[in-house]
Structures are given as structure tokens and as C-alpha cells.
Amino acid sequence: MKKRLSMALFSGLLILLNLPGLSAAAGQVKRYTFEISIGNWDILPDVKVKSLMINGQVPGPKIEVTEGDIVEVKVINNSALPHTIHWHGLEIPNDQDGVPYVTQDPIEKGESQVYRFVAAPAGTRFWHCHWSTLLHISGGMYGPLIIHPRNPADDLNRRYDVTLDKTMMVDSIDPQWQEKMLTMMEKMHAMEAMKKKSPDATHKASGEKLFGSVADYRRAIAEGFKSPYLRGLPKPSYKYHLINGHPYPLVPPVMTRVGETVRLRMINAGNIPHYFHFHGLQLLVVAIDGNPLAQPLKINTVPLFPGQAKDLILQPKIPGWWAVHDHAEWGSTNNGHFPGGTMFLLGVADKNGKISDYKPKISLTQ
Numbered sequence: 001m002k003k004r005l006s007m008a009l010f011s012g013l014l015i016l017l018n019l020p021g022l023s024a025a026a027g028q029v030k031r032y033t034f035e036i037s038i039g040n041w042d043i044l045p046d047v048k049v050k051s052l053m054i055n056g057q058v059p060g061p062k063i064e065v066t067e068g069d070i071v072e073v074k075v076i077n078n079s080a081l082p083h084t085i086h087w088h089g090l091e092i093p094n095d096q097d098g099v100p101y102v103t104q105d106p107i108e109k110g111e112s113q114v115y116r117f118v119a120a121p122a123g124t125r126f127w128h129c130h131w132s133t134l135l136h137i138s139g140g141m142y143g144p145l146i147i148h149p150r151n152p153a154d155d156l157n158r159r160y161d162v163t164l165d166k167t168m169m170v171d172s173i174d175p176q177w178q179e180k181m182l183t184m185m186e187k188m189h190a191m192e193a194m195k196k197k198s199p200d201a202t203h204k205a206s207g208e209k210l211f212g213s214v215a216d217y218r219r220a221i222a223e224g225f226k227s228p229y230l231r232g233l234p235k236p237s238y239k240y241h242l243i244n245g246h247p248y249p250l251v252p253p254v255m256t257r258v259g260e261t262v263r264l265r266m267i268n269a270g271n272i273p274h275y276f277h278f279h280g281l282q283l284l285v286v287a288i289d290g291n292p293l294a295q296p297l298k299i300n301t302v303p304l305f306p307g308q309a310k311d312l313i314l315q316p317k318i319p320g321w322w323a324v325h326d327h328a329e330w331g332s333t334n335n336g337h338f339p340g341g342t343m344f345l346l347g348v349a350d351k352n353g354k355i356s357d358y359k360p361k362i363s364l365t366q
Contacts, residue, residue, distance in 0.1 A: 027068035027118065032061060034075045036083055038182060041140060043173075043246055044334070050179040052079065052129070052139040058245040059169045059269070060127075060143035067122040067150040073115045075107055080186045082106030085115060086130040087145065088307065089290050092117035100131050101210065109189070122149035123290020124265040124309045126169070134271065135181050138173050138236065140245075142269040147290075156263065156286055160313050163260040168243050170304060170342060171270040172331070174236035181234070238272060241331045241341035248334070249362045253321075253345040257353075262314040268304045274331045274342055276302045278314070280322035281346075287311035301327055319350040321360050337365040 034054045041051040041058045054060035065071055077083055084106055086098040096117045100106045107113050129141035144167045149155050157165060209225070211217040221227065243251045256262050268274060278300050285297040289309050296313070304310060316322070325332045325343040334340030349355045 027066070027070050029070045029072060030063075030065045030119075032063060032071070032073045034060065034073060034085070035078055036076065036141070037078045038080070038186070041245065043175075043240060043242060044250060047175065047240070047334075049173060049175045049240075050182050052081075052136055052141045052182070054141060054143065058140035059171075060141065062144045062146065062167065063127065064144075064146045064148075065119045066148045067120055069119045071115075071117055071119050074112060075115065076112045077107045077109055080109050080189045081136075081182075082108050082131050082189070083136065083141070084130045085127055087115070087117065087125070087127050089123070089125040089309070090117065090145070091120055098130050106131050119147045121290070122147045122154065123287060123292075124167070124267065124311050125290045126267050126269060126309065128269060132185075134236070135178070135185070137269055138171060138238075138271065139178055139182060140171075142169065142171070144169060144265070144267060146265065154292070156292060156311065156313075160261050160263070160286070162263045162313075164254070164256055164262045165265070166254060166262065167265040167267070169245075170266065170268045170274055171242045171245075172238035172272050173240050173242065173270075174238050175240065177234060177236040236271075238270075238330075239335045241270075241274070241326065241333070243342050243344060248332070248340050248343040249364075251342070251344040253347045254324075255347045255349075256314070256316060257349045258317060258319060258351065260315075262316075264312040264314065265309065266302070266304055266312060267309045268306055271306050272331075273303060273305045273328070275327045276304060276324055276342070277327040278302070278322065278324050278346070280318055280320060280348070281314060281316045283315075284313040285310055286313050314346070316346065316348040319348050319354065320356045321358070322346040322348060334364075339363060339366065 037053055039051065039053055040048045041053060042048055051058055063071065075085055084098040084100045084104060095103055096115050097103045125145045125147060127143055127145050129136040146167065152158060211220065240247050254262060282298050282300050285299065285302065286293060302310060302312065323343065324346055326341060329338065332339055332341045332343045345360060347355050
């Protein structure tokens with residue numbers, strides 16, 4: 001393990017040395033611990049969802065570091081399911097990329113693994129589980145990874161004189177499907193653990209079977225092995241759309257004043273696109289997938305596709321309570337009821353601190 005970590009860190013430092021203006025000696029070591037468990041997450045006061053959680057929360061912990069820092073994450077698997085962690089958008093040694101059976105074996109129940117890499121490149125990025133991603137990401141295994149640039153000239157917060165820097169992680173879930181699949185997978189993996197079958201001896205109850213090559217796969221089919229592809233699995237029908245683990249009306253408003261600048265780091269960890277329309281202002285898209293744009297885009301409706309991050313600069317000029325919602329309206333519903341989902345409010349105060357004469361009310365269905 002020590003040799004593997006040393007080689008990974010050495011490879012990361014070589015990558016780092018190739019980044020303009022960055023010294024490998026400049027970074028600090030930042031350590032995090034991720035403890036994986038399965039429990040109930042209250043997305044609304046009366047809606048509990050069986051979820052995969054890291055450190056008992058959804059989304060998982062934010063990693064916030066400076067470009068060139070050494071990031072060390074110890075992942076402890078207390079759940080019955082296998083996992084890996086992928087560092088989305090980072091340029092790191094291949095053996096730290098967290099893709100099961102491509103760069104590593106999965107972390108099984110009761111096991112732990114330490115990921116270690118140099119934080120680069122700078123920008124708004126995120127991490128997520130890469131095992132059974134359809135279930136595990138919607139199940140809650142994701143979190144933001146913010147890498148601040150070491151060079152002040154590259155700092156968008158300084159460039160735009162940002163007064164509020166806020167991260168919003170978007171996800172979409174089907175609670176019934178999620179509970180059914182997690183419960184089924186827990187039982188299957190528990191059976192496998194009891195039988196103590198080796199991964200390459202025979203196929204598991206979950207249908208997983210490993211092959212050394214495509215030729216081995218073809219040979220197994222020819223000899224009578226039945227592919228799991230022949231047995232369909234239920235598909236999710238996304239009913240709730242979350243920002244930082246909750247839908248409207250539990251998404252807190254973004255509060256600012258005329259003359260101030262807000263940076264919203266919006267990350268879509270889910271499986272469907274969203275189209276965020278901002279009432280009452282034009283905004284700038286200044287970075288996509290963590291990478292600054294040479295020419296920022298001035299728009300008021302922001303497409304946010306699965307796996308995508310966008311950095312927005314808001315400089316509101318008119319006081320008031322301004323709605324922000326998904327203009328693909330299914331994304332603004334809770335189990336079919338509007339308003340809900342990814343809707344939230346932008347509260348803009350004038351120089352005296354007044355927002356509006358009208359006090360917003362909470363509507364659960366319209």
C-alpha cells in the first residue's frame with residue numbers, strides 16, 4: 001500500500017510540475033475521512049429516502065483546497081455494497097481515478113482505501129462513487145470538490161470582486177426505485193459474503209462475473225453462461241429534484257444586495273439535464289467544468305447537463321424576491337406537484353436592506 005501511494009504521489013507531482021507557474025513544494029497536505037453507510041435521508045419533513053450516505057449526509061463532504069495541495073481521502077466502507085470514488089475532472093495518476101476493474105478493485109464491506117493525489121487543475125469539480133453509478137450517485141454518493149487557483153491572477157473571485165461564493169449540487173431521485181434497488185443489492189451482496197465465493201469462480205447473485213478479456217466473455221456465452229443483460233432491471237422515474245440534498249421549499253434562498261456579486265457554482269451530479277431560468281437579471285457563465293471561459297456568456301437560462309459544472313456570476317441591479325427554477329418544468333416539481341424540485345429564491349436587498357413589500361409564501365401545489 002505504501003509503495004502504491006508513493007508512486008501515485010510521485011506521478012501527481014510530475015503532473016503538477018507541468019502546470020504553468022506552479023511549484024510542487026507549495027502545497028499542503030489536506031486529509032479527509034469518508035465513512036460510507038446506508039440510512040434514511042429526510043429530503044422533506046414527510047419524505048424519507050433510503051440513501052447511501054457519506055459521514056451521515058447527502059451530499060457528502062465538501063473538499064475545498066488550493067491548487068497544488070496534496071489531498072488524502074480515507075474511504076471506509078461500512079455498507080454491504082462495493083464502492084469506489086472517482087475525482088471528476090481532475091488530472092491525477094491513473095491508479096487514483098477510482099474506476100472499478102479499470103484502475104482498481106472495488107472497496108468491499110469492512111474494507112478501507114486511501115486515495116492520494118495532487119489537487120489540479122483549479123476549478124469547480126466534484127467527486128462521486130463510480131460503482132453502479134446509476135444507483136449510487138442518485139443514492140447520495142457525491143460531493144463538491146473546489147480547487148482554488150494558487151495564482152491570484154487566475155482567481156475569478158478576485159476578478160469579479162465576489163462577495164458570496166456558494167456551491168449548489170443538483171440531483172434527481174426516485175425514492176421507491178432507490179429503496180427497492182438498495183435493499184435488493186444489500187441482500188445479494190450479503191448472500192455473496194456468506195458464501196465467500198471468489199470473484200472469478202462463478203457469477204455472483206447480483207449477476208456480476210469477471211472476465212479477463214472479450215474472448216473469455218465470448219467463450220463463457222458459448223458454454224452456456226447467461227448474461228445479466230437478458231434479465232431486465234427496473235428503471236428509475238425521477239420524482240424529486242434536489243439542490244444540496246433537498247427540493248423546494250427546503251432550498252434556502254440566496255441572499256445578496258444591489259451592488260454585490262454572487263458566484264454560484266452549480267454542479268449536476270444527477271442523470272437528467274436541468275435548465276435554470278433566473279428572473280430579474282442577466283448573468284455571466286464564467287467557467288464550464290471548472291475551466292474558465294475566455295469569453296463569458298451573458299444569458300438568463302442556464303443549461304446544466306449530467307456531470308457538468310458551471311460557474312455563474314450574478315450582479316443583480318433590482319431589489320426583490322426573484323424566482324429561479326428549471327424551465328424544463330418537471331425539474332420544478334415534487335412527485336408531480338408544482339412548485340417544487342430545484343426552484344429557489346434570490347433575495348436582493350437595496351442599499352437600506354429592504355428586499356420587497358411582499359413577503360413570499362410557501363405553496364405546496366398549484
